[in-house]
Amino acid sequence: MSASVALARDAVAAAADSLAAVGVETPRLDAEVLTAAAAGVDRLELIAQPELGLDATASRTLMGWVRRRTRREPVAYIIGRRAFRRIEVAVDSRVLIPRPETELLVEVAIELAPPGGQVHDVGTGSGAIALAVKDERPDLTVTASDRSASAVDVARRNAERLGLDVEISGGGGLPPGEYDLVVANLPYVRLDEWAALPPEIQGYEPREALIAGEDGLEEIRALVAAVPAGSLVALEHAPGQAESVRGMLADAETRPDLAGRDRVTIGRS
Numbered sequence: 001m002s003a004s005v006a007l008a009r010d011a012v013a014a015a016a017d018s019l020a021a022v023g024v025e026t027p028r029l030d031a032e033v034l035t036a037a038a039a040g041v042d043r044l045e046l047i048a049q050p051e052l053g054l055d056a057t058a059s060r061t062l063m064g065w066v067r068r069r070t071r072r073e074p075v076a077y078i079i080g081r082r083a084f085r086r087i088e089v090a091v092d093s094r095v096l097i098p099r100p101e102t103e104l105l106v107e108v109a110i111e112l113a114p115p116g117g118q119v120h121d122v123g124t125g126s127g128a129i130a131l132a133v134k135d136e137r138p139d140l141t142v143t144a145s146d147r148s149a150s151a152v153d154v155a156r157r158n159a160e161r162l163g164l165d166v167e168i169s170g171g172g173g174l175p176p177g178e179y180d181l182v183v184a185n186l187p188y189v190r191l192d193e194w195a196a197l198p199p200e201i202q203g204y205e206p207r208e209a210l211i212a213g214e215d216g217l218e219e220i221r222a223l224v225a226a227v228p229a230g231s232l233v234a235l236e237h238a239p240g241q242a243e244s245v246r247g248m249l250a251d252a253e254t255r256p257d258l259a260g261r262d263r264v265t266i267g268r269s
């Protein structure tokens with residue numbers, strides 16, 4: 001083996017040490033994901049082949065990525081992608097990184113949307129929710145929108161790359177149309193919570209994708225007010241907001257995420 005080839009096992013160990021030294025919460029996992037991406041394999045392949053060699057280019061890439069991660073840039077922005085349900089979406093600092101708990105909203109949409117129905121995703125960001133719904137329920141007509149023009153750009157590119165037929169438009173609120181189901185993971189962080197958020201969020205994710213006024217409910221409240229009366233909606237929110245969101249809807253029901261926290265409320269506007 002040439003002197004410029006490092007073993008994956010050693011590269012992961014060195015990266016994990018650097019990340020642990022600055023207090024990254026999941027140093028080993030992050031080191032594995034970054035090393036695998038630099039080597040052009042997936043994480044499980046990397047774990048199965050600790051003797052895999054990283055050539056000089058991959059090693060240099062990894063060093064740069066580890067440096068970025070020590071400054072707390074999220075792994076998903078560094079490697080430029082995030083797995084979500086059965087798809088992988090491209091992400092960058094213009095959009096929120098889709099969270100695992102948001103997969104529940106997709107599950108709910110798949111369950112509630114009638115065969116051949118029309119579903120709209122408000123505040124689509126990277127497009128993750130709308131694209132995952134279309135991927136798992138190709139019978140549905142799925143549309144999405146976002147008030148951020150750069151998010152629309154990211155979501156459209158994801159739709160094109162994944163070959164999923166989802167129309168994505170710009171603009172705030174719900175575009176005119178007849179929908180069987182409206183889903184949304186809108187901003188729901190309270191203003192006073194911002195300062196306590198991890199550096200990965202504060203330093204890198206778009207603030208306007210997260211904050212929703214004093215009580216964190218401004219965006220959800222505005223959407224419910226704008227949706228035609230009687231429409232079926234499914235809304236992601238913080239666990240502590242479940243009761244308030246149920247209070248905005250008729251026939252409301254809240255579902256817990258995998259961690260058992262109230263996460264998605266379904267009801268009629």
Ligand SMILES: C[S@@+](CC[C@H](N)C(=O)[O-])C[C@H]1O[C@@H](n2cnc3c(N)ncnc32)[C@H](O)[C@@H]1O
Binds near residue numbers: 174
């Ligand atoms: C919390 S992020 C969620 C992004 C994506 N839905 C996800 O789950 O990964 C909220 C998104 O909603 C968008 N947004 C906020 N208020 C909006 C509004 N009133 N109308 C449309 N989009 C909005 C933001 O630009 C941002 O992309």
